[in-house]
Amino acid sequence: MNKQPDSASDHSNDKKVTRKVSVAIIGAGTAGQNAFRQARKIKEDALIINDGFWTTTCIEIGCMPSKLLIAAADRAYDTNHSSEFGVHASAQIDGKQVMERVRAERSHFANYIKEQVDSWPENNKIAGRAHINKQGLIEVNDELIEAEKIIVATGSSTFIPDDWAKKLGKTLLTSDTVFELADLPKSMAVVGAGAIGLELAQAFTRLGVDVTLFNQVKRVAGLKDDDINNKAIDCLSRELTMHLGSKIINVGSQTSADNAASAAAFIDYEDSAGASQQWQGEYVLVATGRRNNIDELGVENLGVELDEKNRPKQLDKRTGKIGDLEVYIVGDANANLPLLHVASDEGFSAGSMVCDNKKDAYIRPPATPFSIVFCSPQIVNVGMSLPEIQEDSELEYVIGKVSFDNQGRSRVMGVNCGLLHIYGCKKTDRILGASMVAPDAEYIGHILAMAITNDLSIKDMLDMPFYHPTILEGLRTALHDVQQMMRIPYQSNDTQQDNS
Incomplete structure (x- = not known):
């Protein structure tokens, strides 16, 4: 997409377009890969640009490693809680082996995706961080690319509250980093009782880690039916230590006087009754949600309007198309429903829409929530x-x-x-x-x-x-x-x- 310059100081005017393509896909996660495969069936010059790993959030830091951890945790739990059946046993947990298997199996799944990406022609993919300039041209590495249509599939990143990274230092974990632990820690706080927080808090608890779960509201998993929410809390609290309705005042880490290489994390908080409390432990796993990676891409230079939460306005939820623009924002990047099957469908539909024959394009119907x-x-x-x-x-x-x-x-x-x-x-x-x-x-x-x-x-x-x-x-x-x-x-x- 080419637009007229609106600023004489924009030095990108000095550059010459190095490539013209019918469609450029920015981001190679689940949505981006599906969009690329579908678009390339008709558009041989379809180009995909990606910064970072060429697999998917699900495989690297999401669905698959978390389920691998849960699988190990379930084995341990069943072993340790079989006495009511007359089966008496105690699980011996090798933390290093647990984490090694998580990463090994993750690599197995990732290799399948990598083989697909490796099979794509080199001229149709670029590794680098893309930026859309004021002329609507894509700048990446040393190239300036003019695309008739653009599909944005840049995914999302973990959200960390202000200053927490600095205050917690190496005691901070997120879903992006927790699976890189070499061994199971002794203790951990999990902040956030959404899907990620609940799954990981319970899994680490079942694997012998002393886990405390914090959430600002007395609600888990975003449940909106009060009876179901209360029942979920009842069931989960039988094995999880949860401080629901708590307010975190401050976080930080302290270096041990005996061991300068070690640090202990702490959380100052008010419990649900308003009393001041402090938690101390080895790590703080922040699971306070994810935010779409779109604010620094430059989509506003294409005429895309974002709301206060960086969500694109005028979004067609079937295809990811933005109003009348030849711009599509799909997957986690549009902050619609950050789920793999939704990202897959949106990417497939967007890749179909950019083809010339839109009338016969196969658009996946909106999924039942x-x-x-x-x-x-x-x-x-x-x-x-x-x-x-x-x-x-x-x-x-x-x-x-x-x-x-x-x-x-x-x-x-x-x-x-x-x-x-x-x-x-x-x-x-x-x-x-x-x-x-x-x-x-x-x-x-x-x-x-x-x-x-x-x-x-x-x-x-x-x-x-x-x-x-x-x-x-x-x-x-x-x-x-x-x-x-x-x-x-x-x-x-x-x-x-x-x-x-």
Whole structure:
């Protein structure tokens, strides 16, 4: 995209365009790679520019290493908590081996992506930090590139509160650095009870680390249904030390007088009752969210407007297109839904849209909102949230419920703590959304997401077989509860009870 200069002092005017391309993709994570692969099917000159690793956030510092850590933690937990079954054992945890496996398996997944990137023609990729100048040209390394269309897929970075990095020094950890630990620490504070904070706090706890979790509000995983939130806190607090509703006043680190090479971290905070307290330990893991990497890219020089949180205005959530501009912002960069499957779909759609034949371009439909926190029990949200439903005065809804505290298979397995709410629409007999903390919630969530996406009715759902005995029978109980409150007659030959 080429724009007329608006400043005589912009020295980029002195440079000559070194390359002209039909489409340039900036960023090579999940969204960027999908956009590049799709665009290059028709645009042979499609160019991808990337600063940093050429794999994905998920593989390097997100989904995969965290799940590898959780897998080790679950093995340790099951070993240490099997006495109720008459199986007595104690896990011997080798912290170095735990962390070595996390990195080794991460490399295995990363190598697959690297092989794909290595197969791309060298002329179609540039390693370097891109900046869009006031003429709408892309400056990277020694090149000045003119692109007819630009796809921005620059991802996100961890957010660290002001001065914390300086105050905590080497005792500071984030999700970007925690998987590089050579060994398991003795103690750790985790700040933030979102998905990342909960998963890592529980995993390190199960691996023998003394973990304390802090969160400013009395809420976990961003849950918006108060009953589900309270149940999640109840289930998780049985093994996690949590200071919810606490206010952090100050953080820092102190060097030991006996060992100048060691440092201890501290957190001064007010607890939920307003009393002053201090935590001390080895590390502080900051899990206070991520922010999109867009503020220094220069997208405003393309006519893109950002709001106060660096989110692009006039965003088409299906394709990532910005208004009438030939600019697409996809994946975590647009701060819409920072989830891998959303980034993948947005990148695919944007890569399809930049092709000449837009009429026949394959645009992925908007995904049903769906999130999973892989703690134990798992926390899942699908479809509309309860506040969203309550804000719509035209929606007449009911809430079907099931507790997993005495659900048959859950009790058999010793994982009987949880609660599921399904929000049903009385007018349409359809599922509006659901929220849950439950064993096997990832599978319950997928079934409900499929039902919402395919417009299945409550009757359609209850016509499906529910095998006995399974945790998924709890889903059937909640669906029956929805149906009963809707007062829709339905005869079923299935008379099995979930706690049988």
